[in-house]
Amino acid sequence: MSTVNTDQQATAPPALAKRRWVLPAALVEDLYPQSGRPGGRPRRTARDWVVDFALFLLAAAVGLLTVDALEQEPGLSPAMAVVDQLVGALSCAAVWLRRRWPVGLAVAMVPFSLVSATAGGAALASLFTLAVHRPLRYLAWVGTAGLLTQPLYYWMRPEPDLPYLASIAIGTLLTATVVGWGLLVRSKRQLLLSLRDRARHAEAEARLRGEQAQRLAREAIAREMHDVLAHRLTLLSVHAGALEFRPDAPREEVARAAGVIRESAHEALQDLRQIIGVLRAADSDDAGRPQPTLVALDALVAESRAAGMKVTLADRVPDPAAVPASVGRTAYRIAQEALTNARKHAPGTEVTVSVAGAPGDGLALSVRNAPPRGEVPHVPGSGQGLIGLTERATLAGGTLEHGPTPAGGFEVRARLPWTE
Structure with a gap:
């Protein structure tokens, strides 16, 4: 794995970093940018292949169940039945394109589902994909168009065992169920992304607080070094200056000044060792630092x-x-x-x-x-x-x-x- 992906894994939630194969490709792209193909499309994960195959089988199963009903539908010519099945087969095959063109597929399924009963499963799969992957305005337009075509569909091809209004109610309920399921999946993904963002913000704030604490600690140590060492070094400077300006001073004064210089230098070194010891220990408390009261x-x-x-x-x-x-x-x-x-x-x-x-x-x-x-x-x-x-x-x-x-x-x- 490249360095870029490794860095991006560090910013994603740790619980998800080792389970990318169970995440949707769109979510992986948000959590791990630049992890898709060179063209920008995210790669399908193992979960995506399972879900896509399951939706394809579901659409095909709905189409096969509808084929049996076509034989009992009154007024349907064999040619129209063949066209219905061809359109349904193409619609089921188009389910594999739902991730790449969710809006286009959902729009195409509106007229297809109007002329083909076997395309109903693919139409529901495309509507579910639109609810998951695109904003609500697309879902509102396509979903409304699909609901408006249902009365026309059941008027053209009525169900032999159900009243007209009951057929419309069942179709509307089925559409609403699929849309609600898709919105639920979308909300769960958005919740996960919001938790990811909150985790990143929390990490950034923690890092900033750590940097601020380090800065405050360094400032405190700098003040401590100034307070401790300035006192000692001033003694050195004053007495060294006195020896420089009075080279003819009595031997006793020279000896006393030299003793003060030696003692101040020794104490300054001791204080400096204690402060450096605190720095090396990286201890948060003040143990070992000169703290007179x-x-x-x-x-x-x-x-x-x-x-x-x-x-x-x-x-x-x-x-x-x-x-x-x-x-x-x-x-x-x-x-x-x-x-x-x-x-x-x-x-x-x-x-x-x-x-x-x-x-x-x-x-x-x-x-x-x-x-x-x-x-x-x-x-x-x-x-x-x-x-x-x-x-x-x-x-x-x-x-x-x-x-x-x-x-x-x-x-x-x-x-x-x-x-x-």
Whole structure:
């Protein structure tokens, strides 16, 4: 089987992919496009051959039963009987063309069934095919024409054992039964195709949801990498810049700066290994990824102080461990990014970190630094830190504001929800 058909099998309902031989050719063409002949006509399946042969035998059986009745029909000459049988035989043979020309065959059967009693079975088979394969407007026109010819047929060739009106009623009932059967088969096929379309739409939506989940996961990991690594790498940059600008610094300061650089590089590598481990594991949860909460804020401030920053912490939260993990993690990341920005853009200034709140009142966080003094060394950055902080606060259901203070410094203020 070609690659095209294999791909198309994957889009069809799995329960039908292995049972194509029991499906009608028209349905197979809808489920598996380009599976027919080079000219575009679908190939007959095993089921089609069985159904076509059964309809041919049914039409022939009706014709043979009618042949016996021809001998008892009064006023019918032998020549007319031979013509009737020839037309009936041609009509039965034409049943094999019902799939290729359903409308043409049904239209031709209207006059044929008017002049030939043995063509009645073929006429019913053509009407059934029209009901299955073509829109209702074709069926309405051909079916109405067939019903209108029945009174004329029974007037020309009355049934010897039945009244005139009874013959018309039986013929109309038989036509309606065949049409109803064909419409039932058509509705079942349309239902199957609609289920196929719904399955394809569901697969497409599931694929889109999976892609969106992957994109959101990648964005979350990217934010995590920025928050974790930017803090460490800023320490490296600041202390490396200090060594560059003060090559004559005392040995103790040089040793302390080198120690901070070494420790920050080691911790950055550790954090990077943890994040890459999450990527390799393809785990949907956050296991193995650095996830500090508000409890770790003291350690963050101590780390910044060890790096040479002047940081004052005003923690007015009675129990930091009681803060929800998602809220505490967001507050920690905001404080971490704000301290990183203060270290880059206002080195040597005093920074005040304030956090307060209670269940039901929300959590308020503020990081403020004094205006920088002297020339500030240029530290490259992406400029996306404050945008990421705003996004984090919004996703957590809170707000974040930032901007210069009246004294010339800079302040980042966040308010996060803390439900009871």
